[in-house]
Amino acid sequence: MSRIDRKTxxxxxxxxxxxxxxxLLARVHNVDIVIESRPTARDRKLAGIGPNDLLLGLYHGIPLTHRGENYNLVVPDKIxxxxxxxxxxxxxxxxxxxxxxxxxxxxxxxxxxIDDDRLQELGMG
Incomplete structure (x- = not known):
């Protein structure tokens, strides 16, 4: 295990x-990428994992493929x-x-x- 400071x-x-x-970046809008020490219990629940499982990242938001015509004036999605x-x-x-x-x-x-199964197929699992 390697540890580095938050700034690095x-x-x-x-x-x-x-x-x-x-x-790719030109197609990403209204998304904040934040660094957190570890996932909360709520994050784990959203990800469908247990308390001892590792979670490296989590997307919080409505995927582009699920946005309707009324999708506007919303807070940024978060990664x-x-x-x-x-x-x-x-x-x-x-x-x-x-x-x-x-x-x-x-x-x-x-x-x-893109769901987890497809990301796995693409080598991004």
């Missing part, structure tokens, strides 16, 4: 987002990135960097309406 972790999240293809859980499965800062990128991509997949 935040920098790695910014780098991960900046490394995404511009054509939570859970620092302690990512650190728990990584041995080095480079592994943390790569896991953050995979987690951001995975959660953006949910934003675009």
């Amino acid at each position: 972790f935040r920098k790695l999240v910014r780098e991960a987002v900046a490394s995404l293809p511009p054509e 939570s990135i859970y620092q302690e859980h990512i650190e728990a499965i990584c041995q080095t800062e480079d592994e943390i960097r790569e896991q953050i990128r995979r987690t951001v991509l995975h959660e953006l997949g949910h934003y675009f309406g």
Whole structure:
């Protein structure tokens, strides 16, 4: 397990987002990416996992594929990135960097309406 300070972790999240293809980022609107130490009980329930399971990230919002014509004037969707859980499965800062990128991509997949099974098929599970 590798641990880094919050400032460094935040920098790695910014780098991960900046490394995404511009054509993908151009389609992402009204989404905040936040860093949290660990998921809450509510987050675990939303993700359908137990208290001892690791959760690396969580998309909170309405996927693009489920938005109707009345979708407007809403608070931003949110992608939570859970620092302690990512650190728990990584041995080095480079592994943390790569896991953050995979987690951001995975959660953006949910934003675009892609479910976990399909993300797994795409190698983003």
